Amino acid sequence: MVTTLRAAGAQDASAVARILIDTRAAFMPYAPAAHSDDEIREWVAHGLVPGGGLIVAERDGRIVGAMATGIGHDGAWITQMAVNPAQVGHGVGSELLAHALRTLPRPIRLHTFQANLGARRFYERFGFVATVFSDGRNNEERCPDILYVLAAPSHEAGDSCQLQAERPGHH
Numbered sequence: 001m002v003t004t005l006r007a008a009g010a011q012d013a014s015a016v017a018r019i020l021i022d023t024r025a026a027f028m029p030y031a032p033a034a035h036s037d038d039e040i041r042e043w044v045a046h047g048l049v050p051g052g053g054l055i056v057a058e059r060d061g062r063i064v065g066a067m068a069t070g071i072g073h074d075g076a077w078i079t080q081m082a083v084n085p086a087q088v089g090h091g092v093g094s095e096l097l098a099h100a101l102r103t104l105p106r107p108i109r110l111h112t113f114q115a116n117l118g119a120r121r122f123y124e125r126f127g128f129v130a131t132v133f134s135d136g137r138n139n140e141e142r143c144p145d146i147l148y149v150l151a152a153p154s155h156e157a158g159d160s161c162q163l164q165a166e167r168p169g170h171h
């Protein structure tokens with residue numbers, strides 16, 4: 001199956017919001033969304049999409065996945081990663097993550113919930129290392145989470161002691 005990756009535009013906002021809402025409902029019963037569906041749609045349309053760094057994955061002309069990334073003073077972050085529940089386990093997430101690894105500077109950081117065992121396996125397969133376990137007091141859902149880090153190769157490492165720096169988002 002051919003997957004096309006491209007930067008998201010305003011026309012993609014409702015499809016991306018749908019995926020974020022549906023994955024949360026389908027796979028994260030332990031972390032109910034802290035916002036209503038309408039609030040999520042509003043945030044995607046007026047915050048996430050215009051903010052840049054949002055990539056959508058298409059198969060057969062339909063959006064089947066989305067990934068948001070950003071670069072802060074402490075390196076790169078993956079702030080959103082979600083695949084349509086009907087399409088999980090068919091390689092879409094791997095294509096999105098491989099794109100992030102090709103394009104982002106190291107270190108790359110992300111948060112995931114401790115209970116999200118599938119996502120933890122997924123990130124660890126790509127070399128991310130569980131670095132800081134927290135009780136969830138710093139995320140909106142108050143759900144225990146993990147900071148994962150994909151460090152620079154040792155000859156490029158420079159700021160690997162700043163692992164607890166500010167967190168620009170959560171997913």
Ligand SMILES: CC(C)(COP(=O)(O)OP(=O)(O)OC[C@H]1O[C@@H](n2cnc3c(N)ncnc32)[C@H](O)[C@@H]1OP(=O)(O)O)[C@@H](O)C(=O)NCCC(=O)NCCS
Pocket residue numbers: 023024027081082083084087088089090091092093094095111112113116117118119120121122123171
């Ligand atoms: C995690 C996720 C982005 C991976 O994308 P994907 O296209 O399903 O992944 P791929 O097909 O490329 O790779 C398969 C791996 O994804 C993970 N995975 C599969 N289904 C999953 C699910 N329902 N929830 C979480 N991870 C899942 C597993 O690690 C799986 O490998 P395994 O079965 O050998 O353990 C996707 O499953 C998803 O959106 N899950 C729900 C939302 C989520 O957990 N997002 C990440 C938040 S940090």
